[in-house]
Amino acid sequence: PSLIGQHRGFFYGNSSGIDVDTNYLTGQSLVRKSPKVTSQVALSDAVLAGEFKFIYVYGTNPALTLPNQTAFRRGLVKNDVFMVVHDPHWNETIEFADVVLPATSYLEKEDIVVPWSHWHVRKSNRVIAPLGESKDEIEVMVGLAKRLNTGSEMVYEPPWEALEKAFDGALAKDTFQQLLDGNQVQMKYKPLDEYQTSSGKIEFVSESDGKKGSTDFPYFEPTKTGPDEYLLLNSAVREYTHTQFQDIVGPIPAIVWINPQDAEKNGINNNDEVFLANTLGKISASTQITDDVPVGVLWSPKQFPGKNGVPFNTVCPSTPQHLGGGPVFNSTVVRIESV
Known part of the structure; x- marks a missing residue:
């Protein structure tokens, strides 16, 4: 769009346009050491190579979704790999789990789902009490922290208090209490004339990646196929x-x-x-x-x-x-x- 003078003209997601402090919610802003990040695409190779001895899976089904499934599954069945799956449904990944924890569905927990295609948000209320032994993600993490005697206060902060801090300045005109009361509220959007690039401008080529030999514009490279x-x-x-x-x-x-x-x-x-x-x-x-x-x-x-x-x-x-x-x-x- 920028090539023909359009200031904005395409949509992928608006997560970088809203101002919820997700770094606070994840604890990233409260620690000095950055966590190790592994490419999800290459995760099968990392698991097979033995990079992870403990794997905790929730909200996903990697035994179907990850590419190169043979490598991933071979890595999971190694004797020195221990995997926990926390999910509301029985799925293919559970077949490889050492421990299975029942999770609450969206009907059994309270939550706030920040939209990615519009600016309005509303609290999601629980419809029924959790069934059986099912627990939500926060309850499990806090329980593990207590068992491990983790002393960090951020782990035990009540979730709704943490959310209120993370939403500070993120709403256009409403209050966080109005959100909790069940009202539909509007998110505040970052200025549209600012870009999340190092220069603050639209960049046709990344300043950092350009040094690695990238071309100015993406190009299509056809996939080569041989006979048959x-x-x-x-x-x-x-x-x-x-x-x-x-x-x-x-x-x-x-x-x-x-x-x-x-x-x-x-x-x-x-x-x-x-x-x-x-x-x-x-x-x-x-x-x-x-x-x-x-x-x-x-x-x-x-x-x-x-x-x-x-x-x-x-x-x-x-x-x-x-x-x-x-x-x-x-x-x-x-x-x-x-x-």
Whole structure:
């Protein structure tokens, strides 16, 4: 947008535009030592390499979502790795856990969810009391801190007091008490003529990354495929949010779309079982022949759990993108093999 004179013109998220002090909530602003940060995309390699001996999982299902699943799962089953999963639903990651803790769902706890696509926020009230032995994340963390005799006061600060401090100056005209009383309030937004860059301006090339040889503008680098190789694309399907709701509507379907010309070339009919394979592993899927994908391209629903316990992300590489460090799920190259 900036190339044609648009001051603002695209949207990715507004987390950097609001003024909630998340560093205070995480405790980052109260400690001197910065925590170690590992790329989520490359986490499978780190786990396999033994970088983590204790893993605590909550709010995610990495045994389906992380790329390079073979490496991740091999790392989890090592004898010197201990994993705890804290979740309201039984999922694939729990199968690898040493301890499973039941978590409260959004219906069983009070919370404030800061929006990422608009500026209005309201307190989320609890509908029912926590069922069984389920506990929310804060209750578990405080309980662990007490067992470990952690003396830091920030760990034991009542959560709503911590939130009030973090929201200081973050609301446009309302008070935090009005938010607690159930009113819809509006967040204050940072000035639109300021940018979260080192120069405070729109930068077509990063001052820091530019020294590493980056070009002025992003460019498209086509994924290379060899003879009898295919580009495997994936995307979400409407019944699921990532891997959620499989316990309600059933597993994400293990299917693959294939162009009629590619199907004929490989002697494939509708609903045939095939393997999609590369150097990382192989997954099985049922074929659906369609003109909705071009020649040389396959498509599957993302993160399907797969047949025989081998998930889709087994064949996805764990190499982070050069720009931004994101995943390369849609740069996955596979061969088609007979079952």
